[in-house]
Structure formats: structure tokens, C-alpha cells
Amino acid sequence: MKGILGRKLEMTQIFSEKGKLIPITVIAVEPNTVLQVKSVEKDGYTALKLGTIDKRVNLMNKPEMGNFKKANSEPKRFVKEIRDMSGYETGAVINAADVFNAGEFVDVTGISKGKGFAGSIKRHNYSRGPMGHGSGYHRGIGSxxxxxxxxxxxxxxxxxxxxxxxxxxxxxIIKIDSERNLVLVKGSVPGPRKGFVVLKQNVKGIAAKEAVKLLVRNSAPVEAPSQAPVEATTTENNG
Incomplete structure (x- = not known):
């Protein structure tokens, strides 16, 4: 198992070389710091505790600061464990390109948008009753x-x-932009903008496929076609 922590930015679209439109979600994957390495001998299971996005020290309490000091790391806003992940030491920094490649399939976990209090029709997709005036039952909970x-x-x-x-x-995963720390994932991802998400290796074991070749626009300036000078012509008016 492998994974990394990120932050959802927005949804947009890109095009493949064949002109196919691909809806994507842009996920910012800042460098992840390994805060703790858990082993079977000491903790009973194998895992890596990762953290990302720096957090101000005055927002931390002493027990939390102790965990970060052990890893010799700055406080992090988002901390999660990735089970059955190994191969790194405490204090190591992991980037998206170190874990995943374009063409791989991942499972993305996040906190969905809150909708507040909702009725049974909206919340559970129940069917409504007849909308006639004599019905007496329209959007109730039912039996x-x-x-x-x-x-x-x-x-x-x-x-x-x-x-x-x-x-x-x-x-x-459509593309990994290492320069800007971005991962482009096909489809939608749970949560609002700037919501934290966890990218993990897919549990259903779908094999990776060849990365999609994307359409790259030519950034070279286009020269305007040269036009031949137009000779002025005069017409005489024979009155």
C-alpha cells in the first residue's frame, strides 16, 4: 500500500491529443513529511504517519508539539496514517512523483460537503407522495x-x-506536475475547495495503464501572413 496527502483545489478540463475532453480535479500535493514510522514489533502494525501544510506554533498544544519535535519537523495542519506503507525513515520528505505515476488508479478519501438538516427525500432519495391537493401526503417520511x-x-x-x-x-491519475506540486485526477473528488484529501493505492487492484497523451498548445508566436502592397489605381471621369 502507498499513499500521500493533498488538498483539493478545483475542477477543470483538459484535452487529449485525440481531442477527447477529460474532466479532472486538481489536487495540490505539497511535500509530505514522515512524522512517525510504525512497525509490527513496536506498534502491532505497519504504517507511516504523514503530515503536510505548515501550521503556526501558537495554534498547537504541548502534546502535539512533542510529536513534531520527535520528527524534527514543523507543525503540520493535516496529519494521517497510511497503513501498510513502508520504505521511508522519520523526517523524510515525500513528493507525489515519488509515490505515484501518471496512468495509475487511486482511491481518494475526503470529507464531503455539509448540507445541513435535510429531509428523507433529499437525504435518502425517497419517493414523494402524490402532489394533488387531496392527497394529504407529499414529502413526508412515510411508514x-x-x-x-x-x-x-x-x-x-x-x-x-x-x-x-x-x-x-x-x-x-492523468498527470503529475512536479514543478507546481499538482496531481490531476480524472473525475470528481469528495469535499469542498481547499479540503484535505488522502490519495491511496486502489484496493481493487486495477492495473495501471499507459498515461494519456495530452494536447499541448504551441506557445510560439504566430507570424502574420505578409501581404503584397496594393497599388493605387485612378479612374478618369469622362464627362
Whole structure:
């Protein structure tokens, strides 16, 4: 297993050499610092604790600062463990190009957008009742189950919608821009703009394919075609 931490920027689109439009999500992957290396002998499992995006010291408490001092690192805003990942030492810096290549498939995990309190139709995709005036039932919750004077757990009801952990699987990496620390992923990614996400190796084991060749615009200036001088002609008016 391998992975890296990033931050969602925006959605846009690019074109392949064949002219096919590809919707992509731009993810900023700043250098990740290895804060802790966990092993089976000491911790019972193998993992790497990664951190990214610096955080001000006055926003940290002493226990948190102790963890960063052990790794000789600046405080980080986003810290996550990547299970079954190894091969790095504490304090090492990892970039996106060190972990992934264009053409690989990844699973992206983030916190979805919060929608506030929502009814059962919007939250669970329930069907509505007849909209005629005589119906008396339009967007209600419907039957609550058997009449035994209680509601069973896990009953789908109105409540807080969104702001939960969501994973979208098998997203293809279209391009990795090492100069600007960007990863272009095909499709949509959970969460709002500037929301933190985790990119992991896909668990379903889809093999990587050849990277898509993208359309590169010619940046050379186009010379204007030369025009032959037009000779002035005069016409005589024979009155």
C-alpha cells in the first residue's frame, strides 16, 4: 500500500491529443513529511504517519508539539496514517512523483460537503407522495415500520446530511506536475475547495495503464501572413 496527502483545489478540463475532453480535479500535493514510522514489533502494525501544510506554533498544544519535535519537523495542519506503507525513515520528505505515476488508479478519501438538516427525500432519495391537493401526503417520511411502539435503529430518517468521510475508488491519475506540486485526477473528488484529501493505492487492484497523451498548445508566436502592397489605381471621369 502507498499513499500521500493533498488538498483539493478545483475542477477543470483538459484535452487529449485525440481531442477527447477529460474532466479532472486538481489536487495540490505539497511535500509530505514522515512524522512517525510504525512497525509490527513496536506498534502491532505497519504504517507511516504523514503530515503536510505548515501550521503556526501558537495554534498547537504541548502534546502535539512533542510529536513534531520527535520528527524534527514543523507543525503540520493535516496529519494521517497510511497503513501498510513502508520504505521511508522519520523526517523524510515525500513528493507525489515519488509515490505515484501518471496512468495509475487511486482511491481518494475526503470529507464531503455539509448540507445541513435535510429531509428523507433529499437525504435518502425517497419517493414523494402524490402532489394533488387531496392527497394529504407529499414529502413526508412515510411508514415507520411495524407498530411495536418503537423505531428500529438504522431507520432512514431526516437529519444531518453530508460532512462525512467519503471514498471514491478507481480514479485515474492523468498527470503529475512536479514543478507546481499538482496531481490531476480524472473525475470528481469528495469535499469542498481547499479540503484535505488522502490519495491511496486502489484496493481493487486495477492495473495501471499507459498515461494519456495530452494536447499541448504551441506557445510560439504566430507570424502574420505578409501581404503584397496594393497599388493605387485612378479612374478618369469622362464627362
Amino acid at each position: 415507520m415500520g411495524a407498530i411495536i411502539n418503537r423505531i428500529f435503529k438504522s431507520k432512514k430518517m431526516p437529519g444531518h446530511m453530508g460532512h462525512e468521510k467519503v471514498t471514491i475508488q478507481n480514479l485515474e
